[in-house]
Each structure stands twice: as structure tokens, then as C-alpha cells.
Amino acid sequence: MTDEPLLRVSALSKFYGSRVGCENVTFDLWPGxxxxxxxxxxxxxxxxxxxxxxxxxxxSGTASYRMRDGQWRELYRMSEAERRFLMRTDWGFVxxxxxxxxxxxxxxxxxxxxxxxxxxxxxxxxxxxTAVDWLSxxxxxxxxxxxxxxxxxxxxxxxxxxxxxxxxxxxxxxMDEPTGGLDVSVQARLxxxxxxxxxxxxxxxxVVTHDLAVARLLxxxxxxxxxxRVVESGLTDRVLDDPRAPYxxxxxxxxxxx
Amino acid sequence: MATPLVVSDxxxxxxxxxxxxxxxxxxxxxxxxxxxxxxxxxxGPSGAGKSSILKMLYGNYAVDEGQIIVQHGSGLxxxxxxxxxxxxxxxxxxxxxxxxxxRTVPRVSALDVVAExxxxxxxxxxxxxxxxxxxxxxxNLPEKLWALxxxxxxxxxxxRVNIARGFITEHPILLLDEPTASLDAKNRDVVVxxxxxxxxxxxxxxxxxxxxxxxxxxxxxxxxxTAFAAGKIAA
Numbered sequence: 001m002t003d004e005p006l007l008r009v010s011a012l013s014k015f016y017g018s019r020v021g022c023e024n025v026t027f028d029l030w031p032g033x034x035x036x037x038x039x040x041x042x043x044x045x046x047x048x049x050x051x052x053x054x055x056x057x058x059x060s061g062t063a064s065y066r067m068r069d070g071q072w073r074e075l076y077r078m079s080e081a082e083r084r085f086l087m088r089t090d091w092g093f094v095x096x097x098x099x100x101x102x103x104x105x106x107x108x109x110x111x112x113x114x115x116x117x118x119x120x121x122x123x124x125x126x127x128x129x130t131a132v133d134w135l136s137x138x139x140x141x142x143x144x145x146x147x148x149x150x151x152x153x154x155x156x157x158x159x160x161x162x163x164x165x166x167x168x169x170x171x172x173x174x175m176d177e178p179t180g181g182l183d184v185s186v187q188a189r190l191x192x193x194x195x196x197x198x199x200x201x202x203x204x205x206x207v208v209t210h211d212l213a214v215a216r217l218l219x220x221x222x223x224x225x226x227x228x229r230v231v232e233s234g235l236t237d238r239v240l241d242d243p244r245a246p247y248x249x250x251x252x253x254x255x256x257x258x
Numbered sequence: 259m260a261t262p263l264v265v266s267d268x269x270x271x272x273x274x275x276x277x278x279x280x281x282x283x284x285x286x287x288x289x290x291x292x293x294x295x296x297x298x299x300x301x302g303p304s305g306a307g308k309s310s311i312l313k314m315l316y317g318n319y320a321v322d323e324g325q326i327i328v329q330h331g332s333g334l335x336x337x338x339x340x341x342x343x344x345x346x347x348x349x350x351x352x353x354x355x356x357x358x359x360x361r362t363v364p365r366v367s368a369l370d371v372v373a374e375x376x377x378x379x380x381x382x383x384x385x386x387x388x389x390x391x392x393x394x395x396x397x398n399l400p401e402k403l404w405a406l407x408x409x410x411x412x413x414x415x416x417x418r419v420n421i422a423r424g425f426i427t428e429h430p431i432l433l434l435d436e437p438t439a440s441l442d443a444k445n446r447d448v449v450v451x452x453x454x455x456x457x458x459x460x461x462x463x464x465x466x467x468x469x470x471x472x473x474x475x476x477x478x479x480x481x482x483x484t485a486f487a488a489g490k491i492a493a
Contacts, residue, residue, distance in 0.1 A: 030343060188364040195363070217363065221342050235317060235342040242319040246275035253276060 012061035020228035021047035032202040036219035044228035092165030096177035098157035109145040134163040155186035262462040264291040268324030283488030297463040302483035317345035356424030360416040362409040372422040393422040413440040434465035
């Protein structure tokens, strides 16, 4: 663990006209740390994620990122091209719906290889070998490498999206409901896989989820959002086992026991 | 040698916002310290707040008032006011915790569940597994179970995995929440031996043991939690 954060977010707000998307969000994220953002639909968690990943520009506030060379850069002052480059190399974004993060009409191998080519790799054999390696790490058989994701099940598509994102060894990955819409057994496999990858690669991640069990399994820290504001934050197990804010108590007490 | 753990004037209550904001006081004025090489036991009836105290010491419950001073690395930190990141670092290096129940993770083998705390501290996976095997063997967990995820194990088997996971590291402070609750006599004796070894190694231990035999075998002293009943101190 280094002593410097990877991402510093200060007083970030996003308004849609007079409506609040998210308001006055402040936090630091360190390398290797997984932060879960939880709350019900409409709480502003996806707006926050989109602002942090620069897919949306905030109305006010700042976010700084420590680049690989150690230099701090303000995200919202970078040029569009610089942000796109960051997104393709040092960052990943795992969408809830894999179709939003994959190219559905090119092969699985090309989906993974494309990100490598974006960072300048041109050697076909090496790209293919890396793609095969990553497919096996997300438990997709090598003989599916030439199939299009259209022919994959939902769980396989999600694993392919994860491979596509991680192949360039990003340091920060944004995930929007990564297990949403999957069967419970498929979810468990994906969670276990994500947990292993995050630990082995030392990734920092910001995971938006409404599922508190997902938050508990993947994250060390948690922020609870309601109506665009952070109502509680802290260690994940502390927030879940000793919730302090009224809304967090409601969320935790609403979990169905199996 | 510095005292590894000093608790002073700690208070805790729960506010139930969904029940018209009623406040349930748990404990107040909790003060004690644990020396290196000593095993102290929290005593008192169920509901006195023993588990709550352990959970505060592990950062799992928030602390309303008071200080929990821990010798962490070369410095002292107050766990009651520490940042989440500091608490995580304390858990990795300074305070270990054996809970009553194992929280199982799908698809991870018992062996890796036990080895994980060492791997997290940067130890090589194979040597961590070697130590995990030795501990599981000492706790008489059948070898055929080692490669299986513990989700389907019996209560006693899961607890032994949990104990092995808690005892594998060399944390200078170890918290034990009823580690022997669902064990048979033979395995209870193994846990008593493990605790004795930790004491000999200079670890400060604090535990809850309802089993009288185990408590008498390991306890150097009993801290009576009823003395910290909330409301009593203020009166």
C-alpha cells in the first residue's frame, strides 16, 4: 500500500436543471481499494459513477487522478482525447448490460484484442495469445475465441466484458451493477472471479450496486447514497453490521434472509 | 514493553431510527487494558455487551465515546476515531479476530480460506498453504475436506476452519468470540493448546468463552462486563 491516493474527489455535484443528480460528494480512493456505492434506483449512484469516469461532466467540484508517472491531473480539465486515452488504458468500465461494453458483432478474441491494439500492440500472434490467456482467466474456453458475443449467454458476456476491460492492466475499474440481471448461481461465479482478480491484480475499483451482499463480498469501504447525497460511509462491515443513518438501517433491515 | 491494547471510557448505544429513534444503551465507561502474553476473558450474562465490546475493538461496531489505543507498528493509534483505511491496516497487521461463525465465500477451498490472511500480508501462497495444512491437521479436520469450500461443512468443521484462519497469523492482539462453542472435547483441548502457544509467544488475547472448562484453562483474569452496564456509570 502506498501512502498516496489514486483518486481524489472533492465536493462533486451534478444537477439536471433544478433536479439533483448527486450533491457534494467527497472521498479519496487508494490503490487496491474497492469502494462500493449503494442505494436504491434514483439515489444518484450511477450519476456519480458516470461523473467519476468522465462519461458525464459534473456541474461543480473536482476530481484528480494520479497518473502512472505520478503526476496529478484534474479529470475535468483534461482534453477529450486525453480522457479517452485514459479510459482505454488505465481505466476500465464494466457496464451492467454487457452489450453496452462489448462489440457484439466481432469475435470474442477481437473484443479483447481491440483494447490491446488501442495501446499500440500490433503483433497479431501476441495479441491472440494474450486474448486466449484472458479468456481462460475469466473461464471462457479457448474454442469460443472466434465466436461473436451474440452467441454467448448473459454470464459469459459479462465475463468477456471483464476480460476486455482488464487486458490492458488498468489501475482503476468502474463497475455499474456488474452482477445485475444474472442468475444467482452465475452471479456467485462472477463475484468469486471478480474478487480473485481484484485481489491478484491489486486493482482499485468503484462498484455501484443495490445488492448489499455484493458490496460485502467485493468491497472494503462503502458509501450509502440517498437523494443524491452520501448519507453514510465507512468500512463495509461496519456500515452493514452497525448502520447509523436511518436510511442505511432501512436498507439493511430490508434484506431478505435465505 | 508497551501495553498493546488500552481501552478507556468507551461507550456504545444503538439508535433504532426505524423504531421511533429509541436508543438502546449497551455499555458505558468500559476501561481495561491487556498486556502482552496475557489472556483476559470478558465475563457476564448474555446481553451484557461482551460481543459488542469485541466488535468495537475490531472496528466492526462504531464507538460513541472513549478511546481504544492500540500499539500498531511503531506507533499508537486510537481505533475509536481511526479512518477506515487505518482500521484495515490494523486488521491486517495488528488485531486478529476469530468470530463465532465463518462467513463463507463461494468456491474458495477451506485450505485457501485459512491461508488467505497470510497471503494478504504478502506471504507466498505455497508457504501460506503449508502452514494452513499444519493447522487444519492439528485441529483434526479430515484431509479430504481441505480442497472443498466450507459452505457445506458441519458447524464444528466450519468453526475449526475459522479458528485455523484466526490463528495462522502472528497478530500481536487476538480477539476470540466463543471459538469453542460447537467443538467436541478433543478439539476444545486443541484450541486451549493453541491459545497457550499464543500466550507464550507474547500475544495479547481477549476472549469470550461460555465453556467453563476452557475459560478456566486459558483465562489469566476475568473482566466483569456487568460493571460497564450503560446507565450504571452515569448514576
